[in-house]
Amino acid sequence: MPHRLLALGFLLALPAAAEEGMWTYDAFPREAVKKAHGFAPTQEWLDHVRLSSVRxxxxxSASFVSPEGLVMTNHHxxxxxxxxxxxxxxxxxxxGFFAKQAKDxxxxxxxxxxxxxxxxxxxxxxxGVTKGKSGADFNxxxxxxxxxxxxxxxxxxxxxxxxxxxxxGGRYQLYKYRRYQDVRLVFAPEFSMAAFGGDADNFNFPRYGFDAAFLRVWDASGQPLKTEHSLAWAKDGAKEGxxxxxxxxxxxxxxxxxxxxLEFQRDVALPYILLNLSEMRGMLREYASGSPERWRTTRSELRAVENGLKALRGRHQALAEPALLADKRRAEATLREQGGVDEALASTAxxxxxxxxxxxxxxxKEGGDGFNSELFAMARRLVRAAEELPKPNAERLREYTDAQLPGLRQGLLRAAPIPADLERVKLTFGFNKLRETLGADDAFVQTVLGREAPEDLARALVKGTKLFDVKERQRLLDGGAAAIAASKDPMILLARRVDAPSREVRKRYEDTxxxxxxxxxxxxxxxxxAAYGTTGYPDATFTLRLSYGTVQGWREPDGRSVAPLTTFAGAYARHTGKEPFRLPDTWMKAQGKVPGDTPLDVATTNDIxxxxxxxxxxxxxxRVVGLIFDGNLPSLGGRFSYVPETxxxxxxHGEGLLLGxxxxYGAERLVKELRAQQR
Structure with missing residues (x-):
């Protein structure tokens, strides 16, 4: 596959500590790794791992793990x-799910x-195009x-x-991806095993989760994709050190x-989001408790909310530690010695x-918190697509440019179930948040609710919309502005009604x-x-990065030592028979089939x-020796800094994953495919 890797020439961050860094592939610190560990990845090694990686x-994240388009990722x-x-x-x-044959x-x-x-x-x-510009003109x-x-x-x-x-903003790069939209499920364990320990164990260690899944990319001719690059499985698992x-x-x-x-995050953004997620968790828990079917359709979203809440709470706690911001202030004071910095910092503040x-x-309004609904999100995309797509490409909102259209179409035209009752409850929640936050007399709230109660409006919208039907979404997307203008669908009408004020607040944010x-x-x-020269790495931006580290535990503040590996025997010892510490029947029936000392989960110093x-x-x-699915509690502060000690x-662990x-699971077809290039 064609590719071009350009050395940046310089990097614009503070010098990194050992094992710190989410490095771009064109600036990986090979010599630093060689100095610390006696091994420097070659360019061929870097290219192979990069082309085997998947977003x-x-x-x-994910990766190709066989020449037949097999992809490994997490269950979650x-x-x-x-x-x-x-x-x-x-x-x-x-x-759980396992396709015993390709056709399945x-x-x-x-x-x-x-x-x-x-x-x-x-x-x-x-x-070149932004030189001399500022404010809205610059953007x-x-x-x-x-x-x-x-x-x-x-x-x-x-x-x-x-x-x-x-x-x-110091550097801009164009990332070209090969896009694959025919992706099929091959294997997934039970939800309870992927998330064993539930929210109680989330972001903790020791862990005993089997958070793994396998997909397959199929090509345009309807055959499994032939991949030139894929990661082989290691015969020997990773050991401590x-x-x-x-x-x-x-x-x-x-x-x-x-x-x-950072102060804005600590004082404004994170408190708002944490409160919203806390209330949403309560709403979802109450709804899910109403029946087994409600639980079935809600548990995935509830887990995502609980995960986000715990992660952001850890992030907020990190910012609340005085030492973190004290270090940032010292670094900023040093930076102020460079010309133009004082003005830039004051302008940002x-x-x-x-x-x-x-x-x-x-x-x-614009972020969607007031319209917590998959149906409304589709209605908004349809309304905006009708307005944006006739414009010249460069003048459209970024999510409606030509380059984004394949993703836009897939999102709108996917044939996936949308639980109507859950939509109604979530919309009611959003409408209530609108009214209690902005006030009953707010013009936008009046535009949304009029004289309706939030629950009544949500019920009427969900009952009256035809957007559950993929063909109707296709008709509105293809029909453009004329079809949207003629539509009497209540969800489309709401999206049209609130679009102008939502765009206005978006523009204000973008411009100011x-x-x-x-x-x-x-x-x-x-x-x-100017201050630090050419060492460092850029902040993460959901672009491909490579980090290095070692299999290593840590010491807790109370002096307790945490080992870096857990075992199958430990998982069975943690089993209580009650959620969230209940092992599935598949695991109970298989007890003893995998040696108890086989590693199950692993902790490493990699910066993620x-x-x-x-x-x-x-x-x-x-070679594959594991599959990342989480971090520990201290790592939640990694948004702002990396602490190698904790x-x-x-x-x-790769060994436990394959034996499991x-x-x-008796996934013989899958195991045979993985072992075919094991070395």
């Missing part, structure tokens, strides 16, 4: 697919897989040129092209954010101060906050170059963050 467009990354394919009769979330593999309606094939530096081109010019670059690159639906921002690498797509870090940005009272309105942060990001990036879920853990030979990545497939 799941919904927010996770494709849980929505398992839910979509389930029914009251075949509850695959509860009992079921297509995941929402899953898109991306393989990074080329990276090109486009910094000069973007700096408009920047986004328009990004859209042009992406459109030039995406010459067919099989390609996805994204201009990504690195170093907070072994050097390991994680190749994946960390979603986002803020290690180079200003103190003002001023923009965020102005945004503080408006954040909730933005999230409720986003543009300021981006412009100042360039200034600060240049200052870091959300989005790395599903990343392969590979050894110095580039931050740990958590994964399913073979001896617990």
């Amino acid at each position: 799941l467009a919904g927010g996770c 990354c494709i849980r929505s697919c398992v839910q979509d394919l389930s029914s009251p009769r075949n509850d695959y979330l509860a009992k 593999e079921l297509r995941c309606p929402k899953v898109e897989a991306n393989q990074l094939v080329e990276m090109t530096d486009v910094t000069a081109r973007l700096e 408009t010019a920047l986004k328009a040129e990004m859209s042009r670059i992406e459109s030039e690159c995406a010459t067919g639906p099989e390609l996805r092209c994204d201009v990504v921002t690195l170093f907070n 072994d050097l390991v690498f994680v190749s994946g797509h960390p979603g986002g870090t803020e290690r180079q954010s200003t103190v003002a940005e 001023s923009a965020l101060d102005g945004w503080r009272p408006l954040l909730a309105a933005h999230r409720l 906050v986003e543009s300021v942060l981006k412009k100042n990001g360039e200034v600060l990036a240049r200052a870091r170059l 963050i959300g989005g790395n879920s599903g990343s392969p853990l590979v050894d110095r030979e580039g 931050h740990r990545a958590v994964g399913v 497939l073979e001896r617990v």
Whole structure:
């Protein structure tokens, strides 16, 4: 496959500590790894691991693990697919899924897989169109040129092209991906085993989860994809002290954010989100307790909310520690010695101060918190597509550009069930949040509710809409503005009614906050170059990164030592027979078939963050030795800094994963495929 890797020439972050860093593939610190571990990955090694890595467009990582398009990821990354394919009769979330033959593999309606094939530096081109501009003019010019670059690159639906921002605006690169939309489910364990220990064990260690799943990419001719690059499985599992690498797509870090940005997160954004998630968790729990069917259709979303709540609580606790912001202030004080920094920092702080009272309105109107509904989200996309698509590509909202259309169509035209009762309850929740946050007399609230009660309006919308039907969504998408204008669908009418004020608050944010942060990001990036030179790595941006570390435990503040490996025997010892510590029947029947000392889960020092879920853990030979699915509690502060003493990545151990497939699940076809290139 064609690719081009460009050395950046310089990196704009603070020097990294040993094993810290989510490194781009074109700037991986090979010499540092060699100095620390006696091994330097070759360019061939880097290319192979990169081309074997996969991004799941919904927010996770994965990897090719056979030449037949087999993809390994986490169960929680494709849980929505398992839910979509389930029914009251075949509850695959509860009992698991395994396709014994290729014909039994079921297509995941929402899953898109991306393989990074080329990276090109486009910094000069973007700096050329934004030079001398500021505010809204800067942002408009920047986004328009990004859209042009992406459109030039995406010459067919099989390609996805994204201009990504690195170093907070110090560098821009065009990432070209091979896009795969025919992705089918091969294997998934029981939900209870993938998430063994539930919320109680989430982000903790020791862990005993089997959070793994396998998909397969099929090509346009309806055959399993032939892949030139795939990761072989290691015959010998990773041991304590072994050097390991994680190749994946960390979603986002803020290690180079200003103190003002971090304080905004601590004081404004995170408290708002945490309160909203807490209330949503209570709402979902109450709804799910109403019947077994409600539980079946809600548990996946409830788990996601609980996970987000715990992760963001840990992030907020990290920002509340005085030492973290004290370190950031000291670094910022040093940076102020560079020209232009004082003005950029003051401008950023001023923009965020102005945004503080408006954040909730933005999230409720434009962010979707006030319209917590899959049906409404589709209605909004249809309404906006009708308005945006006739415009020149460079003038559209970014999510409606030519490069984004394949993903837009897949999202709108997927044949996946939408539980009507759950939609009604979630919409009611959103409408109530709108009214209690903005006030009953607010003009936007009046536009939404009029004289209706939230629950009555939600019920009428869900009962009256035809958007459950894929053919109706297809008709409205293809019919464009005329079809939308003629539609009497109540969900479409609501989306039209609230579109102008929602766009207005979005534009205000983009013009007065986003543009300021981006412009100042360039200034600060240049200052870091002058101050610290060429060592470092960019903040995570859901782009492919490689980290290195070792299999290693840690010591708790109370002096307790935590070992880096758990075993099958430990899982059985943790079994209580009651959720969330109840092992599934498959595991109870298989007790003794896997030696008790076989490693099940593993902890490593690799620097990861959300989005790395599903990343392969590979050894110095580039062989699979594990599958990342989590971090420990201290690692939740990794959004802002990396602490090598306590931050740990958590994964399913490769040896335990393969033996579990073979001896617990009897997944012989899958195991044979994995063992075929084991070495």
